[in-house]
Amino acid sequence: MSADRPDLVIQGLGKRFGATVALDGVDLRLPGGSLVCFVGPSGCGKTTLLRVIAGLETPTTGHLRLGDRDLTRVPVHRRDVGMVFQSYALFPHLTVAENVAYGLRIRGVKRRERLARAQELLELVQLPDVADKRIAELSGGMRQRVAMARALALDPTLFLLDEPLSALDAKLREGMQVELRRLQRRVGITTIIVTHDQEEAMAMADLVVVMGDNRVQQVGPPLEIYRRPVNRFVAGFVGRNNFLPARMVAPDAVEVAGVRASVARDRPAPPVGTDVTVAARPEALRLRAQAPARPALRGTVAMVRDLGRAVETRVRVFDQELVVSGHGGFAEGDEVWVELPEAGLVALAA
Amino acid sequence: MSRWLRRALFALVVVYLLAPLVVVAGVSLNPRQVLFFPPEGVSLRWFGTAFTDPGWYRPAINSLLVATFAALIAVSIALPLSYVVWRYRVGYARVVMAMGLAPFALPPVITALGALALWIVLQSYGRPHTVVLSHGAFLTTLPLATLTVGLQNLNPQLVEAARTMGATGGTVFRTIVFPYVRPYLLAGFVFAFVLSLNEYIIAYMTVGFTFETLPVKIFASLRYGYSPVMAAISVLFFAVAVALFALVGRVGDLPRLLGADERA
């Protein structure tokens, strides 16, 4: 943590709206200068958490600290945050430049200076020519960038974005993900992005906070979340996963569908004899025409979809359907063997 | 605006709106025929008089009758008008719509004078139907406003879906539009009813001397004889209005009826 890029520390944060619990005890430490994504299904509390950080809601319990400054009760207009709202919240009665310069105007910066700074920021987000336009004249992608420019105008300590890309179409969204990442790297500001799209989180974030059920389920770098989910919720929410019931038969092995397979040794294993759920990513499974040497499950191909970049094969094994992503090569009705991952299955609580 | 400032402003408005009511209610409780506040005692006799003295209950009934029919007329004008403007493209519909919204844009005394002049010319001056019709036209603006708001919220794709399934004009109205605008219709009716009940100047100018409505009677009493009955009746009328609007609020979504949008 450096002085101008303090860590954001959240302790025991809870928020209730009347009888409804929106946040149930959140503890986080977000390193200064990192790009963090809060990701989770609708209603999991991620937007509420963002709003509490912004100061638009007061927490019912818990604390919020930025470096050594306690922000818990500080009103929004005295926090040092820049926020991009889901609907952008651009002021319709002001031009683009006036929107971007709004915060400076509140600060008392003179007109010429603040409009110059606004132009700087518009160039930063690659919109050099729109300063005098009205908001209504801009496309969705342009508005989004104006909203970002506006949020950054005051050089805030925190940059908060609430579903910034959800209103854009798919192609534009991909491009913006890259741009946002670049922008953040360049400016170096601590950034928190709320999104319901876990692929987006995986693509952009230094740190992913997976939320579900009004609490934090797991925090970590994207690859760790992907490869080592701590529970079924995270395993199922991030990326696609196959789940099978199994039983621990050894500290490093399970029996699944009558076959003995190894289990990844990256965490304390459940005791021998417990029922667990094992997870395997579609791309970690292999299809074989004959029974292979390694542990595999036998099944019938139920459906094949060629997606161009990969072939998705659905294989019926007993009463489950496994999804395998790879080169394909099989047709509906074929008998196949699904080879289990070499790195081992991930064992989760049942 | 800090929380205390907000509370203060709300309190000010509430007190301001309620203060006269409180005084009137207090006055209505005077046992003697005096208009003292705070009241000398507590007596409900004047509420009784309101129902037993024909000098009072006859105008009350007149008012209720006029209000009912006037509100019905207002609604009968507003419903087809708002529906046509919403559903069809007819040039002069907008003009008629403007005529429907305009009465509230006139200083009320002018509307009253106009009604007076009209009925003199038509040689019906003083007859009961004059105030019913004039109220009906004057108050059309209210159901017209509520119905327009309601129709604006109705997704036209619902009509299109019905038509793909074979529904024609009348059926569409009966099965799709009407059930949807019913709460707005009711709200408009209630607004028109309550306002007609309390309307003074038009009633005075058209039938003031022949067919007394309650506000006319109260006004006359103000000048020629004070009695707490006026206060008791005022309290009753206010209670009726509160009950009706609370009912509308219970049955429908009051904020939405008044123009708020869909989201909570």
Next chain:
Amino acid sequence: MSAPTAGPAISSPADARSGDGPWPHVLLAWPTVALTLLFLVPLGIIAALGFFRRIQAGFFEVAFVTDNYARALDAFHLERLAVSVVLALAATLVTLLLAVPFTFLLTRRPRARQVPYLVLVLASLSLSEVIVAFAWSLLLSRTSGVSNLLVALGLMERAASWSPGLPAVLLAYVFIALPLAILSLYPTFSRLDQELPEAAGTMGATPLAGFLTVVLPLVRRAVAATGALVFIFVLGAYVIPQTLGRPAQWTMPVHITDQAIMKNHLPLAASLAIVLLVVSSLVAIAIVALGQGRWPRLALPGRAR
């Protein structure tokens, strides 16, 4: 989520019409007849009536004389007109000063919490002007009014009567106008995107600064329209100035009614009414135009961090 987006391409079935047949005209028949007869015709009659001659025996006879308008525009009546307009403008201003912040704050509350206030506002709107005048005359009287409360609190020496008089008229005007203003502003304020003042807050604007620089510019048209509505309503009120006002406060409606009913001089009443109508329309248009113009730049003090 009300960024200035394009709404659904079709916002009403009327936007996608093809041949309609006779239906629209059938449906419009009754409204057209009723409104023409009960609204347009009376207006026309009043306009014509101003030129008729008043006769002692009956109401009037058809003629073309300008005496009525001459009298309607004499010094006395012009003064009355001026008083009426000034009083109405004053009442409008006070009403807006109360109603705008109140409605704004009300619409920020959750919907369910708004309902009791809305019911109170609606019920107040429905109070007869007669009852309002009666109540305020009591409230401001010497024997049973507010002054007694102030004496009890030690803020005044002796109870005083504030009715009839200017304060009484103004207070009562604001009382009847306030619910109307609140209901008129309500749709616009409740549709105001919550996130706009929030965004202003994230950029350092205090709630008040946010209200002045972001909210007000967006609602100024609705505020102006409400102002015009309130102005016209108050201007045309009869009972309040008559009951709560001294002759100095008797506005045009009082004189119009006086001429029409008490003095049986319909042509004069009509010409006074037309004069009132013209003036009130001009002022109302001016108020609405005020709402269209550019909002003056509000200079804000620098914000220290």
